[in-house]
Amino acid sequence: MKxxxxxxxxxxxxxxxxxxxxxxxxxxxxxxLWRQLQSEYPGLDVPGIRLLYAVNxxxxxxxxxxxDKDEVVFVPPVSGG
Amino acid sequence: MFRVVNRPIDVNELVRYVADPEAGAIATFIGTTxxxxxxxxxxxxxxxxxxxxxxxxLARIGxxxxxxxxxxxxxxxxxLGPVQIGEASVIIAVSSAHREAAFAASRFAIxxxxxxxxxxxxxxxxGGEVWIGTQTGQPLGMK
Numbered sequence: 489m490k491x492x493x494x495x496x497x498x499x500x501x502x503x504x505x506x507x508x509x510x511x512x513x514x515x516x517x518x519x520x521l522w523r524q525l526q527s528e529y530p531g532l533d534v535p536g537i538r539l540l541y542a543v544n545x546x547x548x549x550x551x552x553x554x555x556d557k558d559e560v561v562f563v564p565p566v567s568g569g
Numbered sequence: 570m571f572r573v574v575n576r577p578i579d580v581n582e583l584v585r586y587v588a589d590p591e592a593g594a595i596a597t598f599i600g601t602t603x604x605x606x607x608x609x610x611x612x613x614x615x616x617x618x619x620x621x622x623x624x625x626x627l628a629r630i631g632x633x634x635x636x637x638x639x640x641x642x643x644x645x646x647x648x649l650g651p652v653q654i655g656e657a658s659v660i661i662a663v664s665s666a667h668r669e670a671a672f673a674a675s676r677f678a679i680x681x682x683x684x685x686x687x688x689x690x691x692x693x694x695x696g697g698e699v700w701i702g703t704q705t706g707q708p709l710g711m712k
Contacts, residue, residue: 565702
């Protein structure tokens with residue numbers, strides 16, 4: 489399955505890119521994708537960071553099963569306002 | 570109107586948008602950028618968003634507010650990119666038949682924005698820069 493990953497804020501800086509296309513195995517979850525990304529971009533491992541997870545612009549849990557062409561964002565602590 | 574924009578926000582534009590002949594009140598909230606935070610002297614601020622989702626979440630906040638209070642119309646506009654100290658980073662406008670609903674809904678909206686809307690603020694201060702975030706209770710990515 490092809491997954492579009494977008495990085496924002498501190499994770500964009502740590503990954504060194506704002507977007508990446510990733511190939512993941514069928515049945516992969518958000519957690520699986522995050523582990524795969526962390527091995528590819530070691531900078532994503534920010535100590536103490538608490539993330540939210542969004543698939544196709546909706547918040548989901550770590551165990552959410554991905555589908556082909558999903559857009560995934562790992563949301564660092566928000567600070568709008 | 571639920572938007573993120575890369576330009577200064579005009580409060581009058583939002584007030585005109587929510588104006589309603591049946592409303593007896595319009596409440597506005599303007600969030601402005603401060604020149605200090607936790608003892609640091611802040612020299613510049615920059616906002617970044619996941620724009621499609623940020624606008625969707627802002628609209629969700631508007632829908633939730635409409636379920637809780639008798640409001641007529643609501644507008645929320647958040648600014649992105651560099652924002653000078655003292656300028657508006659976010660403006661909320663709400664109209665309602667009676668003032669209580671407009672006050673309550675605008676308060677609710679700003680509190681919700683800080684919890685769930687994918688917008689991030691980078692603070693540049695004397696001696697460094699930091700992404701601000703509340704999910705760990707302390708600044709992240711201190712350089």
